[in-house]
Amino acid sequence: MQNENYFKISFPSRSVNEAFARMTVSAFCMQFDPTIEQLNDIKTAVSEAVTNCVVHAYPDTTGVVYITARLKNDTLTITIKDNGIGIADISQAMQPMFTTDIKSERAGLGFAVMLSFMDKVKVYSKQNKGTRVVMTKKLG
Amino acid sequence: MTKAEFIQDKSKLTVLLCGEIDHHGARQVRGEIDNRILKYMPRLVVMDFSHVTFMDSSGIGLVLARSRFCTDCGATLYVENVDRQMSKILSLAGIKTIQNSNI
Numbered sequence: 001m002q003n004e005n006y007f008k009i010s011f012p013s014r015s016v017n018e019a020f021a022r023m024t025v026s027a028f029c030m031q032f033d034p035t036i037e038q039l040n041d042i043k044t045a046v047s048e049a050v051t052n053c054v055v056h057a058y059p060d061t062t063g064v065v066y067i068t069a070r071l072k073n074d075t076l077t078i079t080i081k082d083n084g085i086g087i088a089d090i091s092q093a094m095q096p097m098f099t100t101d102i103k104s105e106r107a108g109l110g111f112a113v114m115l116s117f118m119d120k121v122k123v124y125s126k127q128n129k130g131t132r133v134v135m136t137k138k139l140g
Numbered sequence: 141m142t143k144a145e146f147i148q149d150k151s152k153l154t155v156l157l158c159g160e161i162d163h164h165g166a167r168q169v170r171g172e173i174d175n176r177i178l179k180y181m182p183r184l185v186v187m188d189f190s191h192v193t194f195m196d197s198s199g200i201g202l203v204l205a206r207s208r209f210c211t212d213c214g215a216t217l218y219v220e221n222v223d224r225q226m227s228k229i230l231s232l233a234g235i236k237t238i239q240n241s242n243i
Contacts, residue, residue, distance in 0.1 A: 015164035022162075022194075040194075040225045047196040051163040096232070105170065105201035106163075109232055113197050116232065 005031070006070040013058045013065050013082065015051075021067060022046040025078060028069050032076070034139050041117035042076070042137060048110040049080040049133045055101055057084025057131055074140045079132060086127035094123065144169040146176050153182035153215075160194040166202045174209055185210050190221035199226065200233045 007028055011017045022043040029042055046067075053065045066081040087093045094115070099108030114121045118135040125131040142165030147154040155173055159165060177185060187203065189195070203219055210217040222230060 015162075015167070018162045018164050019160060019194075037225070043194065044196050044225070044229065047162050047194075051196070051198070055163065105166065105198075105205040107197050107200040107204060107233055109197040109200055112232055113229060116228075 003032075003074070004070075004072050006068065008066070008068045010064050010066045013054045013063050013084075015054050017065070018047055018050050018054065021050045021065070025067065025069050029071075029076065029139070032071055032074075032139050038137065038139060042078070045114045045117045045121075045135055045137075046078060046080070048113045049078075049135070052110055052131075052133075053080065053082040053084065055104075055106065056087075057082040059085065071139070075136055075138050077134065077136045079134050081130065081132045083130040086129055087123070087125040087131055088127060090123050090125055142166070142168050144172055148180055148182070151183040152186065153177065153180050153184070154186045154188055156188045156191060158191040161192055161199045161202060162194070162196050163198045166198040170202060170205065173206060177206075177209060177213055177215065181213060182215050184218065185215050186218045186220050188220045189223075189226055192222075192226065195226045195229060197229060197232075199229060200235065203230065203235055204233065 009024060025046045026039055026043050029039060050065060057063065063082060063084055068079045070077045092098055094111040096112040097108045099106045114135060118137045120136045122134045142159040142161060145156040153176060207217045219235065
């Protein structure tokens, strides 16, 4: 199919890679002619998910973050995965203003941003195994 | 690269933020902003986002923490020149902004 494409990348969970991740996903999306607003929404959602990996999945170590993006039938699916500490209570973690990171200035709105900027967000997590965030958005 | 430039005008301190504000970038500028507020002790602090090219929810943390810091220092904080995308993010935390004002 002509209108089907994907890419996979992995990189260390260093905060400097947050920009690299959202720009890479954004560059991939360009070929599907998104609006500027759609592109900004996707960049922001990716930035939130990758920041979660950097801050929460690997709090005291540097681990690997995996991103897969796939476009099929005008729907973009982005999967952001880590092998970090996992989330104890997913529904609590997804609540606006909830954060376990009180010492820095995290607002606890990462998942709220993902949910409001993407069409669907699903979170799968196992403690001490890792977390997978799957987000979809219809383009065009 | 995230940077902050400062313009001091009597009792008003304008913080001109430049570049991308994410978790990485916010950490680079927050200490510097607080130091300037402590140094000048302004009555009004304006965070100007006109030179910001990207912002995620780290911008909310940056604004809310500066707002608390300003209150502690007896100053008022305004957020200025945010675009539609930033406004969408800031509104998730109930932060109201001023568009192109001349305070």
